[in-house]
Amino acid sequence: MSPAAARLIVPPMGVADAELALSEQLRDHTAGSVHSWDLVTGADGPGTRMTLFLAGCGMRCQYCQNPDTWRMRDGKTHTVDEVMERVTRYATIMKVTGGGLTISGGEPLLQARFVVNVFKRCKDLNIHTALDTSGLLGSRLTDDDLNYVDLTLLDIKSGLPETYRRVTGRPLQPTLDFANRLSDLGKTMWIRFVLVPGLTDDFHNVEAVARFVETLDSVQRFEVLPFHQLGRDKWAATGEPYLLADTEPPSRELIERVKRQFAAHGLPVM
Numbered sequence: 001m002s003p004a005a006a007r008l009i010v011p012p013m014g015v016a017d018a019e020l021a022l023s024e025q026l027r028d029h030t031a032g033s034v035h036s037w038d039l040v041t042g043a044d045g046p047g048t049r050m051t052l053f054l055a056g057c058g059m060r061c062q063y064c065q066n067p068d069t070w071r072m073r074d075g076k077t078h079t080v081d082e083v084m085e086r087v088t089r090y091a092t093i094m095k096v097t098g099g100g101l102t103i104s105g106g107e108p109l110l111q112a113r114f115v116v117n118v119f120k121r122c123k124d125l126n127i128h129t130a131l132d133t134s135g136l137l138g139s140r141l142t143d144d145d146l147n148y149v150d151l152t153l154l155d156i157k158s159g160l161p162e163t164y165r166r167v168t169g170r171p172l173q174p175t176l177d178f179a180n181r182l183s184d185l186g187k188t189m190w191i192r193f194v195l196v197p198g199l200t201d202d203f204h205n206v207e208a209v210a211r212f213v214e215t216l217d218s219v220q221r222f223e224v225l226p227f228h229q230l231g232r233d234k235w236a237a238t239g240e241p242y243l244l245a246d247t248e249p250p251s252r253e254l255i256e257r258v259k260r261q262f263a264a265h266g267l268p269v270m
């Protein structure tokens, strides 16, 4: 084969080269693995927000509604520049409504450096930043990193270590350590607790969450989120057993009982 003919059958490498370049950016945290984006009002923080869902999670919560976010390799690579190009499109409405950018997941702190790089760019533009996390990997953020986080939406998925492990497959202590650090730094938190009948609703489990959260100094809001079945179909694709397939959402009475229990500890229950 002549050299000219050989050149003709070399496959076009533009796309593959771009993938290689992006993987380098992933390594140096100027790009991240993104599951999806959403524009929301009245959720994931104040005002109108863009929520960026990162791919990858090291937990396996029984009640997970987004198991399609679990694998980082299923996400699409986006650079910080690409994320910011989209964020700035909505900057005006974010500022008018007191909103901003929320980074969620999956577990965003699997890609902690990427998160910080995006948040730094947001703060340059005076855009409010919120981090939606389980806190498991809170130690990946330095105190300096936390200067770029205006609000942390912290899930405390249970208050008793054995229940927490049953719910998530992971230990409770890292989340408590992260909450204590945020409190010591005076960083604003919204605490979130998912209420699942037969799993997280036990009086002593709720009491343990309440007794811990009442020791924190910077909790602005405490949300009780009722379990629902909207994620049921996504579980089938994971190949893992969905243990809550037959669990009903909590009744109004149960929600009120648990909210009263938290309120009795002086927590700002929503």
Ligand code: SF4
Pocket: 057, 058, 059, 060, 061, 063, 064, 065, 066, 067, 069, 105, 106, 107, 134
């Ligand atoms: S931390 Fe969130 S994304 Fe991860 S398994 Fe739990 S609920 Fe699902």
